[in-house]
Amino acid sequence: MTTYIPSITLPGVLFEHPAAAILLPVCAGTAIGFSTRPKETQDTYLALRQPPFRPPPRVFGPAWTVLYGCMGYSAYRAYMTGLHNIDGRIHALAMHGATLYTIQLGLNLIWMPLFFRFKRPIEATVDIVALTGIVGYLTYIWGQVDEVAGWALVPYLGWLSFATYLSAGTGYLNNWNFEGKERPQSEKPTDTKYVDEKP
Known part of the structure; x- marks a missing residue:
């Protein structure tokens, strides 16, 4: 079992207020x-060879906004339920979850720069595998504190599982090397075809 580590855990005020808890991950x-x-991220995404069932780029923004909101609401519910619970075990689980939540948020936020800016598919895939495992454990932990908090993380966990498949599949199909994988500037900016799609 993990422990509560105040030095690496977000301040309590970011969990105690629903607006702060929800807006933090969204912002x-x-x-x-x-x-x-x-624009560069989309160009790279479209230029990479992709596994089946990859979504179009326009899906990611709305999907992540909803998932970040659910994540923040889960954090608020679990933290406040644990904070005001007289059962020491529930309180400890909520605090342990706060540390896990902070770690997973950090792992979540570094995935995109690793994958797109630094073009490090191996490191990005290791990151998302660790992230998915931590969120799975967090879902279990916070589900014991507050059922709604646990269920609020389920869509996020499902999306992460799918994103892990996409990250690993894209890395594999591109020989784990994204260097030079951008669409040429001569292509039309309205072109939304992937590199492996026929016109």
């Missing part, structure tokens, strides 16, 4: 998305 995720230059 942090949005900031990371824009800092990795969305």
Whole structure:
């Protein structure tokens, strides 16, 4: 079992207020998305060989906004339920979950720069495998504290499982090397075909 580590855990105030809990991951995720230059990210995404069932780029923004919101709501529910619970075990689980939540948020936020900006598919895939495992454990931990908090993480866990498949599949299909994998500037900006799709 993990332990509560205050030095690496987000401050309690970010869990105690629903708006702060929900807006933190939404704003942090949005900031990371824009800092990795969305146009270049899309160009790289479209140029890479992709495994079956990959979604179009326009799906990711709305999907992640919803998932970040659910994640933040789960954090608020579990933390507040544990904070006000007289059962020491429930309180400890909520606090342990706060540390896990902070770690998973950090792992989540570094995936996009690893994959797209630094073009490190191996490291990005290791990151997302670790992230998925931690979120699975967090879902279990916070599900014992508050059932709603546990269920609120299920869509996120499902998406991460799918994203792990995409990350590993894309890495494998591109020989774990993304260097030079951008669409040529001469292509039309409205072209949304993947490199392995026929016109």
